[in-house]
Amino acid sequence: MTSFFFECLGQDGAARTGLLHTGRGVIRTPAFMPVGTAGTVKAMLPESVKETGADILLGNTYHLMLRPGAERVAALGGLHRFMNWPHPILTDSGGFQVMSLSGLRKVTEDAVTFQSHIDGSTHVLSPERSMAIQDLLGSDIQMVLDECTPYPATQEVAQSSMALSMRWALRSKRAFRAVQGRGLFGIVQGSTFADLREQSAERLMEIGFDGYAVGGLAVGEGQEAMFETLDVTVPHLPQDRPRYLMGVGKPDDLVGAVARGIDMFDCVIPTRSGRNGQAFLKTGTLNLRNARHADANEPIDPNCRCPACRSYTRAYLHHLIKAEEILGAMLLTWHNLTVYQDLMADLRAAISGQGLAAFVHDFHAKRDANRD
Amino acid sequence: MTSFFFECLGQDGAARTGLLHTGRGVIRTPAFMPVGTAGTVKAMLPESVKETGADILLGNTYHLMLRPGAERVAALGGLHRFMNWPHPILTDSGGFQVMSLSGLRKVTEDAVTFQSHIDGSTHVLSPERSMAIQDLLGSDIQMVLDECTPYPATQEVAQSSMALSMRWALRSKRAFRAVQGRGLFGIVQGSTFADLREQSAERLMEIGFDGYAVGGLAVGEGQEAMFETLDVTVPHLPQDRPRYLMGVGKPDDLVGAVARGIDMFDCVIPTRSGRNGQAFLKTGTLNLRNARHADANEPIDPNCRCPACRSYTRAYLHHLIKAEEILGAMLLTWHNLTVYQDLMADLRAAISGQGLAAFVHDFHAKRDANRD
Secondary structure, three states: OOOOEEEEEEEEOOEEEEEEEEOOEEEEEOEEEOEOOOOOOOOOOHHHHHHHOOOOEEEOHHHHHHOOOHHHHHHOOOHHHHHOOOOOEEEOOOHHHHHHHOOOEEEOOOOEEEEOOOOOOEEEEOHHHHHHHHHHHOOOEEEOOOOOOOOOOOHHHHHHHHHHHHHHHHHHHHHOOOOOOOEEEEEEOOOOOHHHHHHHHHHHHHHOOOEEEEOOOOOOOHHHHHHHHHHHHHHHOOOOOOEEEOOOOOHHHHHHHHHOOOOEEEOOHHHHHHHOOEEEOOOOEEEOOOHHHOOOOOOOOOOOOOHHHHHOOHHHHHHHHHOOOHHHHHHHHHHHHHHHHHHHHHHHHHHHOOOHHHHHHHHHHHHHHOOO | OOOOEEEEEEEEOOEEEEEEEEOOEEEEEOEEEOEOOOOOOOOOOHHHHHHHOOOOEEEOHHHHHHOOOHHHHHHOOOHHHHHOOOOOEEEOOOHHHHHHHOOOEEEOOOOEEEEOOOOOOEEEEOHHHHHHHHHHHOOOEEEOOOOOOOOOOOHHHHHHHHHHHHHHHHHHHHHOOOOOOOEEEEEEOOOOOHHHHHHHHHHHHHHOOOEEEEOOOOOOOHHHHHHHHHHHHHHHOOOOOOEEEOOOOOHHHHHHHHHOOOOEEEOOHHHHHHHOOEEEOOOOEEEOOOHHHOOOOOOOOOOOOOHHHHHOOHHHHHHHHHOOOHHHHHHHHHHHHHHHHHHHHHHHHHHHOOOHHHHHHHHHHHHHHOOO
16 A cells, blocks of 8 residues: 655746645646535546546535435445545534534534534544544545635634644544545634734644645635735744645636635535536636527537537527536536536646646636636 | 448347438337437537437427528538438428417418417418428428327327327328438327227328328326337238337336337437436436435446446536536436437347347346435
């Protein structure tokens, strides 16, 4: 079994490209992780997800603990086997979705108690339980349980929330069952306060993790504040470990964050917006619900390698979306994930070739010309 | 361009196996046609439909005329290109779904006027318009417009409805634009009355069609009455033309109808029930919503060649269905269409080998042992 480590292959400014080695395979970075919420990347066969270029998926601890249940998944051979994805999986801690999806919640020093959004049943999630669940799922990259600080927050609230997350990070590290080839990531919190972000990063490095995530962003602060927070956070993270910006984002968020030294991303945007009829272009988007596509006898992008672009017109995709046909969700999800993976491949190539600044400039120029 | 003709390769009792040659390809009979209602077999890529073993799809004139519209499909290159299915397509006339789906209807000698179930707009469907629409779609097998007689009907109502259908059949034949490689099928009506069915078949043969369908069945009369009607209808149809039982059915309906000389079928059962969590076994069914599958670490059928059975457990499929995940609909549709196509292949082989009686006996014995 390969051990878990990050191999940096090239740098261009703050941006890096490399390989994250795990026991279940190598992840090319910068990497975008499609979200497989409930044991499936919605509307996609896993072999199709792989075909788009994904090296790793994200699974949601919150969803999987509630349904089908972590012990059940373990008894069925683990999440990889359950969902037929033999490649790496990162699981979040469940904390973020407890806050955003569940009913009545109570956060104490010990744990968070919440009600399932599915059936109202009461559950408890502690750092130890989150680690146990992620271990039962068989996750390759596990995340510490943290409290995602609401935005906006006063410095006082952000400080106290961050401090709780740091105590939970230590408990998570202690509860993590280290298995060869698997890694545990800490999560920097501290809202948009530079000093808190620095303190959080320092504390996590004292504890020591296989990778470092930046959490508590993409929660309404806007792209500018997000980038500013990365600017004051990333320099405090170690060079030899992967950096993961959680829950981000749109293509221009990814481009800006990669330029600031981020290596990994996850986001529901390409999958969710695909199901809603929005197609990403290399730069810009297309709303296929729009009646102006009804007679458009051309693909979304003639240069795209995905099945939606190889074999179908915008008119057909418009029809599928209007008729609420499942095939519309299937094809647009496939397309959007392809666009995202191709963007990551382009970013990796640009960094390798010391051409990131030119790539970013070109990306913004084209994006501004292609708004739908 | 190949001309349109039926080549009988073998007979076993009343059952036949053969090849229906069309300009867009050969259809192995007995054939099951998956239903691609609105220009898509729901939850399936067309290449996956082909992989299940389907040689031909059915498209619904009613749905396609309302959305996206026949003229639009024609301008986009026809239905085959629109939906990326280069193989044969049979279109129905629209008549049946006007009766079952649309709002306020008025049937006159000339045409049926109805309101769209989508937006309430008023439309007129005459034999001539139905033929024009099917021609615009580019359909390989076109169906005459008929009135599907409601069940039950008095002999008087059934007689008058059948007579109208026969006058419409003649008008359809006259309006049909004959293109090399395409065929037009007549539809026998007459409810469950043997004399009316015979009269209808005789009248259609006088007009002359490339194939003959049996309509007005599977509308609540039950399997026994359906088979009795086939017994008094099929012997009046010509040996050298394909026979199509419309809207049928469950596997045991197909087996019984093939034994009575039917060559072609279409039905939404495998696709619709797949979306609802029902999986067909070689004989019998499995309701994957049932909690008893939650921990079942085995495929639906270890001998099935479909992706759902090759790579997933019943427990996973149960989870997908409970969580209303699109992948559940995708996998179960694929499975059910595979089971249907494999049944047709088995029937063709049984007829070729003069072993249909043994096959039917075995099928019923196993089915009775496998009810869920």
